[in-house]
Amino acid sequence: MNLIDWFQKGLTYEEYKAQMKVNLDEMNLIYEKFELDEQQKSELTALKGRTSKVIVLTEDWCGDALMNNPILMKIAKELNLDVRFVLRDSNLELMDQYLTNGTARSIPIFVFIDGEGNEKAVWGPRASEAQNLVDTLRSELPPKDAEDFEEKQKELYKKIKQTYLEDQNLWHSVANSIISKLKNEK
Template sequence: MDLNQWFQKGLTVDEYINAMTTNKEEMLTIYKQFTLTDEDKNKLEALRPQKLRAIVLSEDWCGDAMLNNPILLRIAEAAGMEVRFVLRDSNLELMDQYLTNGTSRAIPIFIFINEEGNEIGVWGPRAPEIQAFVMEKRAVLPDKDAEDFQAKQTELFKSLRATYQTDASIWETVATSILETLLK
């Protein structure tokens, strides 16, 4: 399938949100609280004539999707960009074309396409600064063989989720990173 076909296959924003069983309220809270700057809105307004679209490889259980997807939705609104969600786990054929570091099925992945269905940019699964932040936090985890590894990792993930939901500076970092991809 080409990217236009994948886009058509994807769920609309409402379909995706209505089908969510995990992280729905958390994602919607970020969506309601996050706003773009006027400067960013003006930059995105200039993209409207290009009629860009976004394919989002995602799953509702993913903490990074909980953080990044609502920010993308605000960006898409300002740019007049239609967004469709393609669920990673049931669409590995597409996912495997967008592996992180050539090996990882990390999500979300945002595939930006033009009217003709040509890829004009890919973003994800994290802003570089957020990746560094997460790696810094993971670096203090015990070895995977340690008996407390699972508990410590679960604790870390809960802490990251809480930070993702409340730290507006993280939201700004994500928005800036997505904008850099879109405005190249």
């Protein structure tokens, strides 16, 4: 299946939100609060017309998706991109073409394509600043065989999610990371 076929198979943003069971309120909150700054808008102006569509590999339970997807939607609005959401867990054939480090089905993954379905850029699953945050917090976890590992891991996920919901500097880091990837597209 080529990328245009995958794109056509995907859900619109409204369809994606309508089927969400997890993180909808959080995703909407970020979408409502986040605004691209003037520098970002200026950089995006220079990129208009280079790509026309985005395939988003995602799932509603994903903490990274709850932050990254609404930021992508603001960028897509600025660039007039058509965005479709493809659910990872029921589309592993596509997901397995975009593994992180060649092994992980990490999401979200944003595949930017032109009107003919040619891949122009791929971004995801995290901006480097978000990865650094996650790595730092994970380094504080006890060993996996520790009695309190699961409890501490749940606390870690809550802390990451709360940071994703509140840290507007992190939101701008995500936008900058996506914009940087688009500037260097194929």
